[in-house]
Amino acid sequence: MSPSSPEPQAVAGIDFTSRPTRRKPITVALGRLSHGAVRLERVELHSAFASFAAWLDTPGPWTAAIDMPFGLPRELVTTLGWPTEWLPLMRHYAALTRAEIRDSFAAFCAARPAGSKFAHRLCDGPAGSSPSMKWVNPPVAYMLHAGVPLLIDAGVHLPALHAGDRQRVVLEGYPGLLAREVLGRRSYKSDDKAKQTPERLIARKDLIDALEQGRTRLGLRLRLSHAQRDELIADASADRLDAALCMLQAAWASGQPQHGVPSTVDPLEGWIASAPHTGMPP
DSSP: OOTTSOOOEEEEEEEOOSSOOSSSOEEEEEEEEETTEEEEEEEEEESSHHHHHHHHTSOSSEEEEESSOOOOOHHHHHHHTOOSSHHHHHHHHHHSOHHHHHHHHHHHHHTSOTTOOSOOOTTHHHHTOOOTTOOSSSOHHHHHHHHHHHHHHHTEEBTTTBOOEEEEEEEEOOHHHHHHHHHTTOOOOOSSGGGOOHHHHHHHHHHHHHHHHTOSTTOOEEEOOHHHHHHHHHOTTOHHHHHHHHHHHHHHHHTSGGGGOOTTOOTTTOOBTTOOOTTOOO
């Protein structure tokens, strides 16, 4: 590497679960960004929150994107009378039980007309993501409940939300955003063995081909060994592939002003890495 060449940047993508086990661990894809390509170095599996929390303490500099929401819709928060500053809100939210969260959100939905039961964040539309208040299919509200306290305790920097160690930057990722750009509405994964079909396997192959060729808005190429490629294709639940997609979002964000977070972001709701933000309200 010549003296003027930039050092490869450490990046990570995390497929998160609110109930990690050996069978369904938190999956962390670790890589390096250099000259428009992101090389996957290894995948780590964390079957408990303690080991994942220890990983968050890894000295920087690095940038990570994690597949879970970092905030709640402002409309929901104000309706429930919860704190309207991010850190007090997260402290309040973490102190609730899952049953209390479910009951509060269910009551909110019950009072709203059909077709608009859930409140949405501003980033949900551009990203095509589920509302962060959903407690089933997928239970992202419980992911927020389990994951954000770990980030706060680790002292990482959450752009636009919470100041921390700027050598360890963590952003909200969403693998479905990149996957849909390539596949449209084709499904590429399922945790249900009965739904792990040849069509989904072909979709994973097509998605990986596009990522390796850099055929997404991010303009980054994914570099894999033959063994890594086979592993990503064979993982029918796509936890490894989703982690790799988040890693690409982290790599893109690492080179953007303000890590790609729009200046007009709602500091209570947060933003999803690489989601388009043209046409946002001022």
